[in-house]
Amino acid sequence: MTGPAEAVSEARLWARLMDMARIGAIPGEGVNRACLTPLDRQARRLLIGWAESIGAAVSVDPAANLWLRRAGSEAEAAPVLTGSHMDTQPNGGRFDGIYGVLAGLEALTALHESGTVTRRPIEVVAWTNEEGGRFAPGCMGSMAWSGCKPLDAFAEVRDPDGVRFADALAEHLAEEADLPRRPLGNKPHAYVEAHIEQGPRLERDGRDIGVVTGIQGSRWFTVTLTGETAHAGTTPLALRRDAVQDMVRAVAALNALMQDPADVLRFTVGRIVVHPNTSNSVADRVAFTIDLRHPDAAVLRDRGDAIAATVAAAVRNTGVAVEENFHALPVAFDPLVIDAVEHAAAAQHVSSLRLPSGAFHDAQFVVPICPTGMIFVPCRNGISHNPAEFSSPAQLASGTRVLADALARLAA
Numbered sequence: 019m020t021g022p023a024e025a026v027s028e029a030r031l032w033a034r035l036m037d038m039a040r041i042g043a044i045p046g047e048g049v050n051r052a053c054l055t056p057l058d059r060q061a062r063r064l065l066i067g068w069a070e071s072i073g074a075a076v077s078v079d080p081a082a083n084l085w086l087r088r089a090g091s092e093a094e095a096a097p098v099l100t101g102s103h104m105d106t107q108p109n110g111g112r113f114d115g116i117y118g119v120l121a122g123l124e125a126l127t128a129l130h131e132s133g134t135v136t137r138r139p140i141e142v143v144a145w146t147n148e149e150g151g152r153f154a155p156g157c158m159g160s161m162a163w164s165g166c167k168p169l170d171a172f173a174e175v176r177d178p179d180g181v182r183f184a185d186a187l188a189e190h191l192a193e194e195a196d197l198p199r200r201p202l203g204n205k206p207h208a209y210v211e212a213h214i215e216q217g218p219r220l221e222r223d224g225r226d227i228g229v230v231t232g233i234q235g236s237r238w239f240t241v242t243l244t245g246e247t248a249h250a251g252t253t254p255l256a257l258r259r260d261a262v263q264d265m266v267r268a269v270a271a272l273n274a275l276m277q278d279p280a281d282v283l284r285f286t287v288g289r290i291v292v293h294p295n296t297s298n299s300v301a302d303r304v305a306f307t308i309d310l311r312h313p314d315a316a317v318l319r320d321r322g323d324a325i326a327a328t329v330a331a332a333v334r335n336t337g338v339a340v341e342e343n344f345h346a347l348p349v350a351f352d353p354l355v356i357d358a359v360e361h362a363a364a365a366q367h368v369s370s371l372r373l374p375s376g377a378f379h380d381a382q383f384v385v386p387i388c389p390t391g392m393i394f395v396p397c398r399n400g401i402s403h404n405p406a407e408f409s410s411p412a413q414l415a416s417g418t419r420v421l422a423d424a425l426a427r428l429a430a
């Protein structure tokens with residue numbers, strides 16, 4: 019009899035990834051599928067149909083995390099959990115997130131087709147709003163599930179159109195009122211998330227599988243500078259309180275603060291909102307985001323804590339407000355899952371490499387709850403958060419075989 023890894027179908031996995039990529043497709047083979055939108059719901063219904071075809075039990079929790087469960091021989095045993103997210107960046111690719119969900123479903127399908135009975139149940143979760151592209155920050159679903167933040171803490175967050183998170187969530191849950199509900203939180207035996215690497219190391223080193231050892235820390239801030247709008251043709255520069263010019267000063271000072279000769283620290287200003295945003299008015303307000311990352315919690319703390327004073331010292335005459343809306347501490351993964359993934363890779367005769375994750379993932383928030391780890395597969399040129407993101411059908415299937423094997427080991 020074949021085992022679950024042998025029953026993984028590369029063709030089915032690829033076809034399902036391509037079916038999902040059509041939901042929210044954008045030019046250049048990219049995807050824009052924001053969380054809690056009709057497109058998100060369409061993708062989830064497709065997933066639910068596939069899950070039901072193998073008899074998996076579907077449920078949804080108050081954060082709209084979507085759960086697919088395959089029973090084990092011991093109904094009460096703590097489940098082994100896998101999954102990832104289905105939302106994308108606004109200019110995203112076809113694999114970030116959805117791969118981990120569909121790899122989880124493919125593993126369940128392979129277990130089903132190979133007639134494998136596991137002692138523990140196995141669950142696949144699609145976490146809500148991992149990307150933070152519509153509602154910031156990301157990882158809201160996993161943070162609410164793990165108790166890292168109460169779900170209510172996100173209620174007043176607004177998307178760029180002014181829609182409250184609480185309203186989008188309520189609308190979404192009403193559309194899924196036919197699905198059984200489950201509460202937030204539980205205690206899995208272990209969590210293992212499959213994902214594309216989103217960096218260049220596996221490809222560069224010619225390895226098939228990344229055995230992820232942990233995730234660096236991240237902090238997100240929004241800096242708002244408030245000046246005064248004025249006529250661009252008439253107002254002398256000396257009389258202006260120009261929020262754009264002060265933003266330029268602030269970002270220059272922040273670049274100096276964030277200097278790191280070792281090139282480990284990551285500092286990104288990725289979103290700038292200017293008001294009134296016309297050519298011939300001085301801007302009275304600029305809000306810009308900061309994404310700061312480092313593997314060392316002390317560096318992350320010290321540089322992040324210096325942001326407000328650095329901006330205040332750099333601006334000339336605008337008011338400064340700095341708000342922090344995300345703080346994910348660096349985490350180390352658990353040897354139980356690291357070893358299971360490494361053994362699964364060896365059993366599948368694929369090469370592997372231990373490496374940390376530069377991207378954050380929902381797994382970061384599962385770490386305090388149960389032994390956690392991740393599986394990476396290579397992606398072309400390390401490109402991600404970009405329509406050009408690509409991993410081959412063979413690479414994706416190889417990661418899925420390792421996932422199926424690791425899940426079977428952890429659930430045995």
Ligand code: GLV
Nearest residue numbers: 149376377378379
């Ligand atoms: C995840 O999308 C990240 O920004 O690391």
Ligand code: MN
Nearest residue numbers: 114115148213
């Ligand atoms: Mn992702």
Ligand code: MN
Nearest residue numbers: 107114149403
């Ligand atoms: Mn992402």
